Amino acid sequence: MTPLRGEHEAEVAVVGGGPVGLTAAIALATAGVPTALIAPAPKQADNRTTALLGGSVNALEAIGAWAGCRAQAAPLRTMRIVDDTDRLWRAPEVRFDAAEIGLEAFGWNVENRHLIEALGKRAAEMPGLLRIEDQARAVEIADADVTTRLAGGGALTVRLLVAADGSRSLCRTAAGIDTQSQNYPQTAVTFNLGHQRPHRDISTEFHTAHGPFTVVPLPGLRASLVWVVAPDKAGLIEKTEMLALEQEIERRSHSILGKIRLEPGGGVFPLRVETARRFAARRVALVGEAGHVMPPIGAQGLNLGLRDAATIAELVVAARRRGDDVGGGEVIDAYDQRRRADVTSRTVAVDLLNRTLLSDFLPTQSMRGLGLYLLDRIGPLRRAMMREGMASGAGQPRLMRGEAL
Ligand SMILES: Cc1cc2nc3c(=O)[nH]c(=O)nc-3n(C[C@H](O)[C@H](O)[C@H](O)COP(=O)(O)OP(=O)(O)OC[C@H]3O[C@@H](n4cnc5c(N)ncnc54)[C@H](O)[C@@H]3O)c2cc1C
Numbered sequence: 001m002t003p004l005r006g007e008h009e010a011e012v013a014v015v016g017g018g019p020v021g022l023t024a025a026i027a028l029a030t031a032g033v034p035t036a037l038i039a040p041a042p043k044q045a046d047n048r049t050t051a052l053l054g055g056s057v058n059a060l061e062a063i064g065a066w067a068g069c070r071a072q073a074a075p076l077r078t079m080r081i082v083d084d085t086d087r088l089w090r091a092p093e094v095r096f097d098a099a100e101i102g103l104e105a106f107g108w109n110v111e112n113r114h115l116i117e118a119l120g121k122r123a124a125e126m127p128g129l130l131r132i133e134d135q136a137r138a139v140e141i142a143d144a145d146v147t148t149r150l151a152g153g154g155a156l157t158v159r160l161l162v163a164a165d166g167s168r169s170l171c172r173t174a175a176g177i178d179t180q181s182q183n184y185p186q187t188a189v190t191f192n193l194g195h196q197r198p199h200r201d202i203s204t205e206f207h208t209a210h211g212p213f214t215v216v217p218l219p220g221l222r223a224s225l226v227w228v229v230a231p232d233k234a235g236l237i238e239k240t241e242m243l244a245l246e247q248e249i250e251r252r253s254h255s256i257l258g259k260i261r262l263e264p265g266g267g268v269f270p271l272r273v274e275t276a277r278r279f280a281a282r283r284v285a286l287v288g289e290a291g292h293v294m295p296p297i298g299a300q301g302l303n304l305g306l307r308d309a310a311t312i313a314e315l316v317v318a319a320r321r322r323g324d325d326v327g328g329g330e331v332i333d334a335y336d337q338r339r340r341a342d343v344t345s346r347t348v349a350v351d352l353l354n355r356t357l358l359s360d361f362l363p364t365q366s367m368r369g370l371g372l373y374l375l376d377r378i379g380p381l382r383r384a385m386m387r388e389g390m391a392s393g394a395g396q397p398r399l400m401r402g403e404a405l
Pocket of ligand 1: 015017288289295300
């Protein structure tokens with residue numbers, strides 16, 4: 001192979017220091033791949049929380065980051081879906097218990113700021129990981145390498161660029177990858193809250209005619225709320241006085257958690273789906289929201305992003321062991337192919353679930369009711385659904401199975 005040009009020496013550069021970029025960079029460095037992470041220091045705390053499902057915790061454990069946020073995460077042992085639509089065809093309540101499929105918990109809910117802090121600490125411990133606290137300004141792709149020009153001056157040339165620079169990815173544009181996107185007539189309003197009664201590790205999703213109202217446990221007497229509403233309602237919520245809002249949330253959650261106390265720093269996220277037409281091209285692999293944005297329904301977005309990170313790291317390590325180019329066509333095509341089915345099936349499932357909630361069409365509502373009824377009554381179907389939602393099993397990348405690269 002020709003020697004690398006540029007001021008820094010690395011084979012792979014990861015652009016973006018969100019949870020997915022940090023995970024990809026640590027995974028690569030842990031496996032001995034000379035890696036650079038191009039990421040400015042985080043500006044504001046991310047108040048969102050993430051339900052880490054299935055193999056995500058295994059992957060974080062395998063790269064040595066889970067211990068740093070385990071104490072701030074709450075187990076999700078039971079998930080309830082409650083039809084709160086007032087419609088003619090209302091579905092029965094469905095309960096999924098992790099113990100039914102032999103698990104301690106479906107996953108763990110953690111605030112993104114704790115997750116990012118734990119990943120940041122782990123990244124700082126890795127001698128093989130070059131940290132460049134700067135923004136990528138431009139990306140130039142050649143046949144044998146890819147150069148990232150930095151906002152603060154200087155450049156880095158590597159074999160493969162891992163684009164973890166979020167939904168408005170500069171790297172994706174540079175690689176000429178187009179996206180298809182769609183806006184939903186809904187907005188997610190998020191809060192973290194304190195409450196009076198214990199949540200008993202139960203996550204509850206109330207399905208309303210505008211979308212889900214989901215309360216997910218955090219450690220102690222705390223929980224996170226993702227409340228999907230019509231966009232004009234989101235504007236009203238933002239203007240509502242604190243006490244009235246706490247009372248409305250208590251009413252909508254049917255007082256299952258008793259009195260509610262809102263914590264400062266909620267978020268407002270217009271719902272949309274955006275998917276890249278390819279997940280890799282021309283020495284650039286897209287991970288996380290650079291490749292796919294999903295509505296926060298069914299806790300899939302970041303879990304998919306962590307699977308992206310684990311997959312690209314695995315392919316790069318395998319290519320190096322063979323003595324192949326880590327950014328060559330084989331890695332690029334294999335990555336695109338391996339991520340396509342997973343991302344597409346999750347996007348379709350989340351979209352379908354959301355549409356059946358929004359639909360006023362009676363047959364659609366009755367189909368949804370029937371589906372949930374069958375899930376409630378038929379044990380094997382329910383267990384298969386739980387395993388599917390967790391994306392566990394043999395087809396997963398090694399890190400998600402808790403194995404080293
Ligand atoms: C309300 C809500 C709730 C959610 N809940 C869940 C959940 O329960 N479970 C789940 O799995 N997912 C959930 N998601 C989705 C999840 O939050 C996202 O998938 C995840 O945050 C995406 O991480 P990322 O690292 O890909 O992108 P980001 O977090 O957007 O990180 C991108 C990073 O790239 C940096 N960057 C951008 N441009 C450049 C550049 N030119 N140079 C250098 N750096 C750059 C940015 O500064 C940023 O730090 C939720 C989303 C929302 C909106």
